[in-house]
Amino acid sequence: MTRNDRKIQFREALREAMVEEMQRDEKIFLMGEEVAYYNGAYKVSQGMLDLFGPKRVVDTPISETGFAGLGVGAAMYGLRPIIEFMSWSFCLVAADQIINNAPKMLYMSGGQFGVPIVFRGNNGAGGQLGTTHSWCVESMFAQVPGLKLAIPSTPREAKGLLKTAIRDNDPVFFLESERMLGMGARGDKDFSRYLHGGKWAPPSEEEDDDFLIPFGKANLVKTGADCTIVTAGRPLHFALEAAEALEEDGIDVEVIDCRTYRPLDIDTIVKSVRKTNYCVVVDQSWPFASIASEIAMQIYERAMDDLDNKVIRVTNDDVAAPYSKKLEQAMLPHARKIIDAVRAVTYNT
Amino acid sequence: MTTATGQNTQTQAKTDGGYPDAATQLDAVRLKQYLGRMMLIRRFEERTMQSYMQGKIGGFCHIYIGQEAVAVGSIAATRPDDPIITAYRDHGHALARDMDPRHCMAEMFGKITGCAKGKGGSMHLFDKPNHMYGGHAIVGGQCPLGVGLAWGIHYLKEPKVCLCYLGDGALNQGAFHESMNLAAIWNLPIIFVVENNMYSMGTSIERGTSMAHDLSVKAKAYGIRYAECDGLDFRAVYNCFKHEVDRTRPTEGDQESGDGPAFINVVTYRYQGHSMSDPQKYRTREEVQQKQADDPITRMAEWLIDDGHATQEEIDELDQQAKEQAIASVRYAEESDEPELDELYTDVFSEPFEPYKTGEPPLMMREAEDQ
Ligand SMILES: Cc1ncc(C[n+]2csc(CCOP(=O)(O)OP(=O)(O)O)c2C)c(N)n1
Ligand SMILES: [Mg+2]
Numbered sequence A: 001m002t003r004n005d006r007k008i009q010f011r012e013a014l015r016e017a018m019v020e021e022m023q024r025d026e027k028i029f030l031m032g033e034e035v036a037y038y039n040g041a042y043k044v045s046q047g048m049l050d051l052f053g054p055k056r057v058v059d060t061p062i063s064e065t066g067f068a069g070l071g072v073g074a075a076m077y078g079l080r081p082i083i084e085f086m087s088w089s090f091c092l093v094a095a096d097q098i099i100n101n102a103p104k105m106l107y108m109s110g111g112q113f114g115v116p117i118v119f120r121g122n123n124g125a126g127g128q129l130g131t132t133h134s135w136c137v138e139s140m141f142a143q144v145p146g147l148k149l150a151i152p153s154t155p156r157e158a159k160g161l162l163k164t165a166i167r168d169n170d171p172v173f174f175l176e177s178e179r180m181l182g183m184g185a186r187g188d189k190d191f192s193r194y195l196h197g198g199k200w201a202p203p204s205e206e207e208d209d210d211f212l213i214p215f216g217k218a219n220l221v222k223t224g225a226d227c228t229i230v231t232a233g234r235p236l237h238f239a240l241e242a243a244e245a246l247e248e249d250g251i252d253v254e255v256i257d258c259r260t261y262r263p264l265d266i267d268t269i270v271k272s273v274r275k276t277n278y279c280v281v282v283d284q285s286w287p288f289a290s291i292a293s294e295i296a297m298q299i300y301e302r303a304m305d306d307l308d309n310k311v312i313r314v315t316n317d318d319v320a321a322p323y324s325k326k327l328e329q330a331m332l333p334h335a336r337k338i339i340d341a342v343r344a345v346t347y348n349t
Numbered sequence B: 001m002t003t004a005t006g007q008n009t010q011t012q013a014k015t016d017g018g019y020p021d022a023a024t025q026l027d028a029v030r031l032k033q034y035l036g037r038m039m040l041i042r043r044f045e046e047r048t049m050q051s052y053m054q055g056k057i058g059g060f061c062h063i064y065i066g067q068e069a070v071a072v073g074s075i076a077a078t079r080p081d082d083p084i085i086t087a088y089r090d091h092g093h094a095l096a097r098d099m100d101p102r103h104c105m106a107e108m109f110g111k112i113t114g115c116a117k118g119k120g121g122s123m124h125l126f127d128k129p130n131h132m133y134g135g136h137a138i139v140g141g142q143c144p145l146g147v148g149l150a151w152g153i154h155y156l157k158e159p160k161v162c163l164c165y166l167g168d169g170a171l172n173q174g175a176f177h178e179s180m181n182l183a184a185i186w187n188l189p190i191i192f193v194v195e196n197n198m199y200s201m202g203t204s205i206e207r208g209t210s211m212a213h214d215l216s217v218k219a220k221a222y223g224i225r226y227a228e229c230d231g232l233d234f235r236a237v238y239n240c241f242k243h244e245v246d247r248t249r250p251t252e253g254d255q256e257s258g259d260g261p262a263f264i265n266v267v268t269y270r271y272q273g274h275s276m277s278d279p280q281k282y283r284t285r286e287e288v289q290q291k292q293a294d295d296p297i298t299r300m301a302e303w304l305i306d307d308g309h310a311t312q313e314e315i316d317e318l319d320q321q322a323k324e325q326a327i328a329s330v331r332y333a334e335e336s337d338e339p340e341l342d343e344l345y346t347d348v349f350s351e352p353f354e355p356y357k358t359g360e361p362p363l364m365m366r367e368a369e370d371q
Helices: A010-024 A048-052 A064-077 A088-108 A138-142 A155-167 A235-248 A266-276 A291-306 A325-331 A335-345 B028-053 B068-076 B091-096 B101-108 B142-155 B168-172 B174-185 B216-220 B234-248 B285-292 B296-306 B312-335 B341-345 B363-370
Strands: A028-032 A057-059 A080-087 A118-122 A148-150 A172-176 A219-222 A227-231 A253-257 A260-262 A279-282 A312-314 B084-086 B132-135 B162-167 B190-196 B225-230 B262-267
Touching: A010 A028, A010 A048, A010 A155, A028 A048, A028 A064, A048 A057, A064 A080, A064 A088, A064 B132, A064 B142, A064 B174, A080 A088, A088 A118, A088 B142, A118 A155, A138 A148, A138 A260, A138 A291, A148 A155, A155 A172, A219 A235, A227 A235, A227 A266, A227 A335, A235 A253, A235 A279, A235 A335, A253 A266, A266 A279, A266 A291, A279 A291, A279 A335, A291 A312, A312 A335, B028 B068, B028 B091, B028 B101, B028 B234, B028 B296, B028 B312, B068 B091, B068 B162, B068 B190, B068 B234, B068 B296, B084 B142, B091 B101, B091 B132, B101 B312, B132 B142, B142 B162, B142 B174, B142 B190, B162 B168, B168 B174, B168 B190, B174 B190, B190 B234, B216 B225, B216 B262, B225 B234, B234 B262, B234 B296, B296 B312
Parallel strands: A028 A057, A028 A080, A080 A118, A118 A172, A148 A172, A227 A253, A227 A279, A279 A312, B084 B132, B084 B162, B162 B190, B190 B262, B225 B262
Antiparallel strands: A148 A260, A219 A253
């Protein structure tokens, strides 16, 4: 089977990554709410209980502080936990464990205790879930030194990045999206034509049993001459949709998928901006003190003289996520907003 | 034993009297060693306070004086590779677990020779070679970590027990309750050791904790075994822990064996203020004096003399050694270097990328490897 023929959903790609890694290393276990007997609240871990048994695929009670902290302790002890949050929105009750203990243990112990752990789950608006359930945690958590933050954008990225996350010896926050878990079910139809040619499907284990996508290396998804769009995760698809529309108007954008915000591959971003002289950053979290602001600032620090306009940020609106479908759509980044931003920044209004 | 649902069936309280007097099985050499360790903690803490007042130690600093029998008595009942974890009042546990007092003092002085190269400080003491998984300064935050250590033991089918220490104030943190529940449903080899010194800062346990007069209900609520002992008495602490640690310890390769988690209420008292800046308006001088009359070190010394395990001269000699070690630790800390500025960027990631750097392990680790 060639890569192009593979139709693999985002959730299956995540599962493949976990299964392959768990087969490789017995110290890895998956723990979280409903991951075992229920087969995963979102079916990411479907079938894994049967494969690995209840000692390695472990259902927890609804105790995020308890099981996130358990993961950190187990990682200090030498195990390699994968802790699933049903949604990153629910991780906030475990904040002390995930942002105090996990990323700072190595430092405050003077290098004695590292924490090789992956926290993963759905991030971002799931669709009319209201504000408590629609958190985008990347900007908030990217502030903390000592953790890595990965946001996959396709099934291929999901598998390659998650395998890397599991092998990493430092804490990794792995941000998936409920809205993308089914992506790939319809094959290429789910993806922009810029992702055709098999780029979105990962190799199976038979094709490549060591398929890793390194952290801190951004992916130049589409080359273009007129403006750079920087993003990661689900908004990548909005950016590519915008790119197709803009192409019809003769505006040729370059699109960068950061893959990881921590570490951030600023070199690739700056190189692109030096070429296009314009930049739009698309970030699905709030604008204040955000990833988008940080990337813009780093561009100013390194390539101020190469810019022919200010950097424009496309983010969530600075309000709580509303329930109303219409209001929610208005609040989130989408292709229309990106198109307008590119036009504005390149003086094509 | 536990039932299929992970419920402990034996939850009745054991009081001091109920335990076999295992301490009498200890030979004179070991008993003197434990007394010496308690004296070391006392003398070390006196020097800590002095150094703090001289401005040589910064930040928050919590003194262990009065509670020495808790750390020494409970750790005496463990094996050296049983993991322990505690809160920020951690100097006693570090020393009881054999951390070299020089590295401990140097850490508080913020020196490169400290156990964490001066990056952790008084409240965050770690000793990997001696299986001490840290002092943790967010009240209750160490409880889930302790459950994680016990999960590690369980997962790897090891014959070990985790001691997870907490203050009475931590009884009111959610992290503690989630931890008790997880330990119970999975029957993990962990003992929650409440160092009940009757106050969390200025809040007496009665004012802040429901059912303060009968903490056994906290354990019963989770189906966890309850025990209590007099924390001012080494012998009572040791006897209680010897019994409970042995019961909890699984046999190698059989993670279902062992009697599962326990919750031990160790009633103790801190003779000093909460931290170095505590005017102590919340308790009377008489109360403190009354507790000081029960001094755990005096009690143990008297017991050893009465039972013929030690002479007064030997005890004086132990105390003299403790004083000298404490003074030597201060001298060592004073003479040690501060960390180079490069250390700011080490130990952030175990696989560093720009701008981070790879660090040298602490001197303590390198010394342990050389042994
Ligand atoms: C979550 C949190 N809240 C508040 C504090 C501030 N604080 C530090 S120690 C302490 C009292 C804790 O008392 P207890 O648990 O009884 O321990 P003890 O000091 O008696 O050893 C408080 C309120 C903290 N460190 N962490
Ligand atoms: Mg207390």
